Amino acid sequence: WAPARAPAPRGALAAPALERGFLVTTRDVAEAVELANRIAPEHLSLHLRDxxxxxxxxxxAGAVFAGPYSPVAAGDYAAGTNHILPTGGAARHQSxxxxxxxxxxxxxFAGTPEGTAAWAPAAALLAEAEGLPAHAASARMRQAVAEAGGRGSRASQQAGGNGGGPAAGYRVAAGEAPIKLDANESSEPWPPELQxxxxxxxxxxxPHRYPRPRLRDEVMALLEDYTGAPAASIVLGNGSxxxxxxxxxVLGRHCAAVVAPSPTFGYYAVAAEAxxxxxxxxxxxxxxxxxxxxLQETLDTIPGDKIVFLCRPNNPTGLNCDRELVDRLAARPDTWLVVDEAYAEFAGETVLxxxxxxxxxxxxxxxxxxFALAGGRCGYAVAAPGLASRLRRWLQPYNLGSFTLLAARVALRRREVFLRRVAEVRKRRDELARALAALPGIEPVPSRANFILFRVASRPDEPVPRAVRVRDRLREEGIAVRYFDWEPSLRDYLRVTxxxxxENEAFLRALGRALEREPLEGGNGA
Known part of the structure; x- marks a missing residue:
């Protein structure tokens, strides 16, 4: 080391340090490496062929320099490793x-019912050891719910529920029942003359030919007449x-995020994730x-363009946001606003x-x-002509089959039949809401759609929410309603078409019996 030390400007300082240093001889490289691990040096140089x-x-080690062309100076000043390293053996526990x-x-952490058994017992044990019994109880409660087949459990999913977050939770309503009131479909088939x-x-x-362009043009013309929007602004889709x-x-490649109020239609989250x-x-x-x-605060915190989905009336709540919100969002230069008006006819208003x-x-x-055409899968978008053209180019050329286009043409030609039915549904909806409000422990949300969301009074500490038990009682009587077990804010709610x-009368009778059979735990059901 003497020749290397001599020209150094700080040689006078280095000499005493080297005098206190020492060499250690080991049996082999493996022993040398193990010794280095025990010392945990700030710099470790490996002058080895391999x-x-x-x-x-x-x-x-704070930093490791491998081979003859890796001096400490490279790491300290130029090679991009580090010059601020742990000393005094601190590399054993920090970087x-x-x-x-x-x-x-x-x-x-996003837990699942199936995974609860893997962590809940250990979490409860350690929480008690730390003197935190409430933490322990929270772990054991979730394990008990999962094992009992409660909200979000695999048993609940197999029974028609859903688990996970917004994207993982959404599924189509799969309930099969003589009285099917879980999917917001039309409760009546087409009239015989239209069939x-x-x-x-x-x-x-x-059917051996591709759909005729003329048929598609006729459907577009009927939608133009129905909506008042020009054909250049209308885009046909296989359902919305x-x-x-x-x-x-089309827009996502230029946007930073998707934003939507919650709870809302679960497919937005699924599609955004995809x-x-x-x-x-x-x-x-x-x-x-x-x-x-x-929504303004969230939008302001996300840089770049955003896509906002606004379901109006909202599914599953049935509530209609003020037009002021639509106008504010549509005026933002950093926001693409998508207003989903699947239930607009039942609300009696539209942004169009x-x-x-x-x-x-x-x-x-x-x-x-x-228009009672859920099985036909015919949706449409209305946008400024330039954007509508971009959406059209994204879609497949024959995204709607001949059968769907023919059914859409009949429905739109005879739209007065369906609009009369809409008025009847509104009347039955309001009657159903009043009947629900008269039941003990039931709180319906005012709806502008063809369904009603209602709260079932429940205790927050119940392992299985009362709404789930009521849903299951209704299913036993052949009536399917919807429960949203992936959405925490809807823990105590059910939705009925x-x-x-x-059907409404049968549902109300069955609901009354279900409430009697599933009283509030610790209460009288009121």
């Missing part, structure tokens, strides 16, 4: 300072779900419409009545609800 083969054995030291880290008209159309169809995908496919876009739900109490200011649409607004509509007068 230095890189030993790197995996190093467990404690050097780096940009990551100043990065805030947030751990996330006959459709059969005649189908007999003249050519396909149009949700189209919006995300498109690779972060989904930001903004919590809103289930019994309140989305206030104008509720303003004439020309803002450049950043897309309105989604469907024939599934008011407005049925025929006979």
């Amino acid at each position: 230095a890189e083969s030993w790197l995996a054995r190093i467990r404690a 050097g300072v780096s940009p990551e030291t100043f990065v805030r880290r947030i751990p996330f 006959a008209e459709l059969r005649e159309e189908l007999e003249r169809a050519d 779900d396909e149009l949700v995908q189209a919006v995300l496919g 498109a690779g876009l972060p989904y930001h739900p903004v919590p809103v109490p289930p019994d309140r419409a989305v206030p104008p200011e509720s 009545d303003t004439g020309s649409l803002p450049e950043r607004l897309v309105v989604l509509r469907t024939l599934s609800k008011a 407005v049925g025929t007068a006979a």
